[in-house]
Amino acid sequence: MNFPWNKKRKSAEVAKDRLRIAIMTDKQNDNYPFMEDLKKDIIDVVRKYIEVQDIDIKKECHGEFEALSIDVQVKEK
Amino acid sequence: MGMIIAVISGKGGVGKTTATANIGLGIAMHGRKCVVVDFDIGQRNLDMILGLENRVVYDLVQVMDGEASLKQALIKSKSNENLYFLAASQTKDKSVLVSSKIKKLVDELSLQFEYVILDAPAGIESGYEHTIEFADSAIVIVNPEVSSIRDSDRAIGILDSKSQKVKDGEEVDKYLIINRIIPEMVQSGDMLSSEDILEILNIKLLGKVAEDKGVIEASNQGTPIILDPKSVAGAAYKRIAARLCGDNIPIQEPTVNNKGLVGKLKGLFS
Incomplete structure (x- = not known):
């Protein structure tokens, strides 16, 4: 029951919110297992x-969608 | 070919080994031939829970290295003739695990047993990846508590990228057991509910096990809690084992003990 003196948020609710955010962040930081191989292949191509100077591959999460961002630095002349 | 099931968790200490012992024994009590294997190399806990620590002569590393035969290393359970046990090595560390040797061992076991249950090291430890490599399915043990749930999600992530079945384009079946539920706390909003946990981890639910002091007593004596007819946790494991054997048993929510006057009053106001 919701009594006016019972306004403090229940700790389980807090836990759920914190977990959602923590797990989402964990997933953003997680790389795909094939990242290093992919990097080598792209450099070769x-x-x-x-x-090529360097290649930077990043996994990005936007809500439900995952994206792969590839940044190729070309060698200066 | 028998089914290879890995029992996994994110962090340690969530009741993974207890679950392995009870699920194995439960399946055996159901009349199916089952082997439980302690893959937590260097720790060796499953033998204590099963009360078989005095019977261990050879361990799984010795079998994998050809120093002992499988027949020599398999230990028959005291409580059920359908259950066998293979011990972890205590002296060696987890680096001794090699994919090809593990595959050979689990293949051999799955020819002899209908259920091969592997007690994996915690997901954050080395050796975990090797244990899950050749599993057909995985049972994730989680406590209703933030660190356990977060680490479970990571362990599931590793399972989804490293298992051979996934590499072959198939899917590893994943089942969740929520262990150590305190119904009073769930009711008062101070413990994550099963629904909350399922929403976050998004895998199939296999069972809910309430916190039960009897589990410690059972481990003290080396007689798994499933053998205690009065235990609520034991009854939960019986239902879990039956589900794994294909029985269609609905999931039961652990209930609040409302016997006392205080309990009854609390029940009215929650």
């Missing part, structure tokens, strides 16, 4: 056309 791009190198055919242009010299």
Whole structure:
């Protein structure tokens, strides 16, 4: 029952909210297991056309969607 | 071929080994041939829970290394003739686990037993990935408590990326057991409810086990709680084992003990 003197949020509710956020953050930080191999392969492909300085691959989470962001740094002339 | 089930958890101390022992014994009591294997190399706990610590001569590492035969290392349970046990090594560390040797061992076990149940190290420890590699399904043990739930989610993530079945394009069946539920706290809103946990972890529910002091007494004596006809946790494990054997038994919610006057009053106001 909801009594006016019982306004403090129940700790289980707090736990649920905190867990949701923690798990979402954990997933964002998690990399795919194939990340290193993918990086090598992309370097090999791009190198055919242009010299590569470095490649940065990141897994990004936007709500339900996951995205792979690939940043290719080209070598300066 | 028998079914290979890994019993897993995120962090340690959630009752994984107790669950393994009771599920194994429950399946055996159901008339199915079952083996429980302690994969927590270096710790060796399952033998104590089963009351078989004095019978261990050879362990699974010795079997994997060809120093002992499977027949020599398998220990028959005291309480049920359908249940066998394979002990973990105490002296070696988890680095001795090699995929090819594990595959050979579980394949051999699944030819002899209908159910092969592997007690895995906690998900955050080394050796976990090896234990889950060849499992057909996994039972996740979780406590209604934030750190256990968070770490379980990670352990499930590793399962989904490292298991051979997933690599082959199939899916590993995942089942959840919520262990150590204190119904009074759930009722008063101070413990996460099963629904909350299922919403967060999003896997199938296999059973709910209430906190039960009898579990400690049972482990003291080396007689799994499922053998205690009065225990609520024991009854929960019986239902879990029956479900794993294919029986259709509805999930029961652990109930608040409303016997005393205080309990009755509390019941009115919650």
